[in-house]
Amino acid sequence: MYKARFGCQNRSSAVFTFVSLLISFSGGVFAQRPVPSPVQKPAQAESGVVKISTNLVQLDVTVIDPKGKIVKDLRPEELEVYENGEKQKITNFSFVSAVRTFDQKEDNSAKKGNERGIPVPTVALRPEQVRRTIALVVDDLFLSFESAYYTRRALKKFVDEQMQDGDFVAIVRTGAGTGALQQFTSDKTMLAAAIERVKWNPSGNAGISAFAPLRPSFADQVSAEGGELKPNEPGNLASGDAAFEDFQTSMFATGTLGALRYIVEGMSELPGRKSVILFSEGWNEFERDEHGFTQSGRVGSYLAKLIEEANRASVVFYTVDSRGVVYTGSTAADQLTTPSASGGSPVPGPQAYSAVMSQRSAQLFDSQAGLLRLAEETGGFSVKNNNDLAGGVRKVLEDQSYYLIAYEPDSDTFDTVQRRFNKIEVKVIRKGLTARYRSGFFNVADREVLNRPSNTGSPILQLQRALMSPFAVNGISLKLNGLFGSDRSGSFVRSLLHIPAQDLKFTDEPDGSKKVQFAVWAASFGDNGAPVDQITKNYTISFKAADYQKVLKEGIIYHFTFPVKKPGGYQYRVAIRDPVGAKVGSASQFIQVPDLKKGRLTASSIVIENVPVKMWDKLMDPNNTEVRSTSFMDTASRQVKLGSVLRYGFEIYNAKLDPSRKPDLQTKLRVFLDGKLVLDGEPIAVDLRGQTDMRRIAVSGAVKMSDKMLPGDYILQVIVTDKLAKTKNSITSRHIQFEAVN
Numbered sequence: 001m002y003k004a005r006f007g008c009q010n011r012s013s014a015v016f017t018f019v020s021l022l023i024s025f026s027g028g029v030f031a032q033r034p035v036p037s038p039v040q041k042p043a044q045a046e047s048g049v050v051k052i053s054t055n056l057v058q059l060d061v062t063v064i065d066p067k068g069k070i071v072k073d074l075r076p077e078e079l080e081v082y083e084n085g086e087k088q089k090i091t092n093f094s095f096v097s098a099v100r101t102f103d104q105k106e107d108n109s110a111k112k113g114n115e116r117g118i119p120v121p122t123v124a125l126r127p128e129q130v131r132r133t134i135a136l137v138v139d140d141l142f143l144s145f146e147s148a149y150y151t152r153r154a155l156k157k158f159v160d161e162q163m164q165d166g167d168f169v170a171i172v173r174t175g176a177g178t179g180a181l182q183q184f185t186s187d188k189t190m191l192a193a194a195i196e197r198v199k200w201n202p203s204g205n206a207g208i209s210a211f212a213p214l215r216p217s218f219a220d221q222v223s224a225e226g227g228e229l230k231p232n233e234p235g236n237l238a239s240g241d242a243a244f245e246d247f248q249t250s251m252f253a254t255g256t257l258g259a260l261r262y263i264v265e266g267m268s269e270l271p272g273r274k275s276v277i278l279f280s281e282g283w284n285e286f287e288r289d290e291h292g293f294t295q296s297g298r299v300g301s302y303l304a305k306l307i308e309e310a311n312r313a314s315v316v317f318y319t320v321d322s323r324g325v326v327y328t329g330s331t332a333a334d335q336l337t338t339p340s341a342s343g344g345s346p347v348p349g350p351q352a353y354s355a356v357m358s359q360r361s362a363q364l365f366d367s368q369a370g371l372l373r374l375a376e377e378t379g380g381f382s383v384k385n386n387n388d389l390a391g392g393v394r395k396v397l398e399d400q401s402y403y404l405i406a407y408e409p410d411s412d413t414f415d416t417v418q419r420r421f422n423k424i425e426v427k428v429i430r431k432g433l434t435a436r437y438r439s440g441f442f443n444v445a446d447r448e449v450l451n452r453p454s455n456t457g458s459p460i461l462q463l464q465r466a467l468m469s470p471f472a473v474n475g476i477s478l479k480l481n482g483l484f485g486s487d488r489s490g491s492f493v494r495s496l497l498h499i500p501a502q503d504l505k506f507t508d509e510p511d512g513s514k515k516v517q518f519a520v521w522a523a524s525f526g527d528n529g530a531p532v533d534q535i536t537k538n539y540t541i542s543f544k545a546a547d548y549q550k551v552l553k554e555g556i557i558y559h560f561t562f563p564v565k566k567p568g569g570y571q572y573r574v575a576i577r578d579p580v581g582a583k584v585g586s587a588s589q590f591i592q593v594p595d596l597k598k599g600r601l602t603a604s605s606i607v608i609e610n611v612p613v614k615m616w617d618k619l620m621d622p623n624n625t626e627v628r629s630t631s632f633m634d635t636a637s638r639q640v641k642l643g644s645v646l647r648y649g650f651e652i653y654n655a656k657l658d659p660s661r662k663p664d665l666q667t668k669l670r671v672f673l674d675g676k677l678v679l680d681g682e683p684i685a686v687d688l689r690g691q692t693d694m695r696r697i698a699v700s701g702a703v704k705m706s707d708k709m710l711p712g713d714y715i716l717q718v719i720v721t722d723k724l725a726k727t728k729n730s731i732t733s734r735h736i737q738f739e740a741v742n
Contacts, residue, residue, distance in 0.1 A: 057083070058092070058406040060314065060379065061426050062399060062436040070401050071433055072097070079435070081407055082425040092406035096273070121672060121715045121735040122187045131166030132400055133184070133270045135263055139280035140201035141175045141252045145208045147322035148200040151279045154320075154389035155195045159188050162390075162397055165675065168270065174259040175201045183571060183588055184270070190590045193569045205252040250299055253283035253370075257302040261309055268313035269474075273400050275380070276310075277393060278319045282367030303370060310378045311438045318380040318396040319371035324387035328360035377439040459577060463521045463536075466575035466586040473575070476503040476585025481636055481736075482572045483605040484591055486653055486696065491564040493591055495522070495572050496636035499556040505581030506548070514548040516541055518578050524562050525571040532570065533562040557636050567595035596653055600729045601722045604651040606736040608716070610634045611645045613704075638738040640714075643707030648716060649700040650734055652686070656724035657694060664723040667699060672715040679703070683721070711740050 061079070063071040076093040136158065138151055155171060163169060170184040171194040185191065260276070267274050283299060310317060368384050375382040381399070383392030405426075423440040466473040479498040484491070499518070506514040523534035543551055564570070573588040594602045609631040631647075640646050655663035669681035686699055703716070717735035 056406055057088075057409050057441075058404065059424065059438055060096070060316075060402040060404055062379065062402045063428055064434050064436070066432055066434075068395075070398065071430075072401065074403060074428075074430070074433075078429045079403070079405065080427040080429065081405060082427070083407075083409065084423055085425075086410075088407040088409075090405055090407055092404065094404050095401070096404050097401045118717075118719055118731065118733045120675070120677075121717050121737070122189075122675075124713075124737055125166065125168055125186050129166060130168045130270070131164070131273070133168045133267060133274045134170075135184075135267060135276045136169065136171045137174065137260065137263065137276055137278045138171065138198050139174045139256050139278060140198070141204040141256050142281045142283055143200065143204065143279065143322060144281060145200040147279075147281060148198060150324065150387075150389055151322045152195055152198045154279070154393055155198060156192075157390040158393050159191045159195065162394060163188065163191075171195060171198070172259075172263060173198065173201075174256045175204055183590060185590070187590070189592070190569075193590075193592065205249055249283060253299045254302050256280070256283065257299070257306050261302075261306050264306065264310050264313050264315050267315050273402070274313070274315045275396065275400065276315055276317050277396055278317060278371070278374070279322045279389070280319065280371060281323050282319075282321060282369075282371045284366040284370065299370070303374060307374060307377045307439070308441065311441055315378065316380045317374050317378040318399070319375045319382045319384075320389060320392050320396075321368055321371060321382070321384040321386075322389065323364075324389070325385050326364055328357050328364060376436075379436050379438050381436065459519065459579060462584050463519060463575045463577050466577075466584045467521050467523060467573050473584050473586040475583035476500070476576055476578060478574065478576065478585045478587035479637060480572065480574055480587035480589050481638060482589045482591050483607065483635070484593055485604040485651065486596060489563070491567070491593055491596060492561055493524070493564060493570065493572060493593065494561045495559060495574070495589070496632070497522075497558040497560075497574050497576075497587065498636040499558060499576065499585075501551045501555050503581075503583060503585065504578050505583075506543075507580060509542060513542045513544050516543075516578075517580060518576050520558060520574065520576050522560050522572075522574045525573065526568065532565070535560050554633070555637070557633060559636075564593045567593045569593075599654050601655065601720065601725055601732045602653045603718070603720050603732050603734045604653070606648050606650045606716065606718065606734050607631050607635050608638070608640070608649075608736060608738060609647040610640045611647055611702075612641075613643070613645060638736065640705055640738050640740050642705050642709055642711065642740055642742055644705055646703045646705055646716070646738075647700065648702070648718070648736070649698065650718065652697040652699060652720055653695065655694065655697060655722055658724060661694065662688065663694060663697065665697065665699075666721050666723065667701070668719040668721070669701060669703070670717045670719065671703065672717070673710065673712055705740060707742075709740065711742055714738055714740050 059081075063074055063079075065071055072095055074095070076090060079090070079093070081088045081090060136155060138148075138155075140148070143151065159169075166186075168184050168186060169191060171191055183190070260278070263276065267276075368382070371384070372382045380396075383389075383395065386392055409422075421440055424438060426435045426437045428435050477500055480495060481498075482493050482495045484493055486492070497520075501516075504516050504518060506516045509515050517538070517540045519536070519538045521534070521536045524532045526532050541556075558574075558576075562572070569590065569592050571588055571590050573586065575584065575586040577584045591605075594600070596602060631649075634640070652663075652665060655665055657663055663686070665686040666683045667686060668683045669679065670677060671679035684701075686697065688697070691697055699718075699720075701718075715735050715737050717733060719731065719733045722730045
């Protein structure tokens, strides 16, 4: 419907010198010319946020029928809420559906014009567009080689078939550190790359299969004639090596739970229905003392704290035992006999086999207990003894609708003398229905426990936390745009950071000028979690009164360049701290850097520039010698004014050449609004006039943004076809997201 409102041009003219932005940056910080004011963002709805304060307790309740289906037609009088056994008066009751319906006709429109597998670009979600926030956590500290394979298959099925529009997803590994791919996103390409990194962790606590092969020390306890297990004998699971194994398992378990607490902490301020799907083989929350008896230890304490923080952050845990249906008997890998003094090997008796099964059954039950408790006490459920892991994930996704209920607590709720923990109980009056809900909460209000890491600790620690976190810190709203390119020295990524001056605290100087200070920490991370390059710097900038007003409107641009030593996936992250305003902000971007040495057709990132129509007319005048570019600012802010002209430029690498050393290339432009195709351009041959380096072919074009178009988030996609290349390697694409404003 918008085709008539667009105008497209593709001219290889000297006026498009702004493409050189890719190769001409120099270091520094610059104030930019004013940009159009952004569209006012609607306030983020709090319907999905569980609150615990001295005047309100708000919780989510899932109600299911005997078949496990969500019940959506419950009335307020059919639910009763009890706190510490006392019935509470419900002050708010509403049903929140996290399942988004689709118009198949509209969904297919996005696929129109799709050529030879070129994917439809994904729009980065705004907070108000997020329907579900899902962390798929792979506990590779407790994941065997076999389970890692099946977990990876379930994750692929989720991304390819089960992920919906409005899903904000991260794939996080508990033993991987802050990898480049562990970031919340709606980009399926990035999630697919993250899945490829899900592998067995040889440094973890799990082996090749669900159970470690039994050693001869176990056979020593059960003789070939059928002896009895003696708990305190050397070599028994309750002493010696087993005690060390208990300690080692405890250390790994606390590591997993610590990683989960970090995830919950970061998810507390994210929008939408917040869920964690944990793939793990579980852990035992109890520890053995010197007499072989079990008791709650460090793991149980860590688990209790995790449950409390999850309940406060409105994060529901669903746990999936990745082992599926487990065989607990002996296998060929087990050594149930030891050589006798005469050199022969005795045959194990029935009691030995029975002991193996008994021991492994107990181990399985103990490891699943922690997963079950974590899920049930946060309002979720546990998937266990089920080989269909993808089916378990599907069941979790069907569980995302809930009732939001609120009540006013009495004066004793937060009285530390009266009680430490407030137990919640929800009863469903309608016969046959079951409610799932949080077990309760400790008697401390949110404002006393929510101590965000972004504004606590030393300045360096604040920056480090913001930089390393897989969650954006929004004390200072940053925009990061990384640009992949290549020159004679090799591949590189230049990152542009737009800093809104309104979020910074300026101080008055004696001469009437304004001063601002901020510290920047920028880094690139490889997909193995290790930092590759980093920059740290402090800035103090003074502005005269007239310049100060301009800076408030324009913002500040910071940019940095990192060479790329080898191709692959990289996460570019920046953290900034304002010491005067005591604010911290962070931003990140994932970039897949191609391997140009393979000779495949590739394009650089796209540079854009917003030009008023009158200036565009002057630029198109061949007699006009004045060339003014705002591409630096516009590429950083990615904001375009309706009623203007959007220019774009990029470079093409590895184009095939004919005998005359000339390429035969064409480009096609597509524009999307909220995932729907609104402009499907015609293929245009690349103009080679003025091109001197056929290894790096500069391409530019323009789109007229009609003032009758709707404001919102657009994606400009360019498809490049090499008519001289083989079909398999003849096409590539690049895209850039921008915001159109009035």
